[in-house]
Amino acid sequence: MADNGATIVVGAPGEAPYGIVGADAVYLFAVSPAYPNNSCYAEPPVLGGFGSAVAIGPAGRVVVGEPTNNAYVFTMGGHAEP
Numbered sequence: 001m002a003d004n005g006a007t008i009v010v011g012a013p014g015e016a017p018y019g020i021v022g023a024d025a026v027y028l029f030a031v032s033p034a035y036p037n038n039s040c041y042a043e044p045p046v047l048g049g050f051g052s053a054v055a056i057g058p059a060g061r062v063v064v065g066e067p068t069n070n071a072y073v074f075t076m077g078g079h080a081e082p
Helices: none
Strands: 007-010 025-030 038-039 053-056 062-066 070-074
Touching: 007 053, 007 062, 025 062
Parallel strands: none
Antiparallel strands: 007 025, 025 038, 053 062, 062 070
């Protein structure tokens, strides 16, 4: 879990979003009504452990780690950056 004062980020490794077992998920919750709630999901073949480590910066970039030493950066709009 991480927060930047406006958003709380919760990693959910083991979650099955949309019924995809092992896809894992990260959930974003607004602390302020100025920011909407959002979710980030792993896309295959990134299966297993997505969301095991999370961080969020002051600009709303969310960093999500997974056990194979990969990290993914999402903007608050939900788009992943390599």
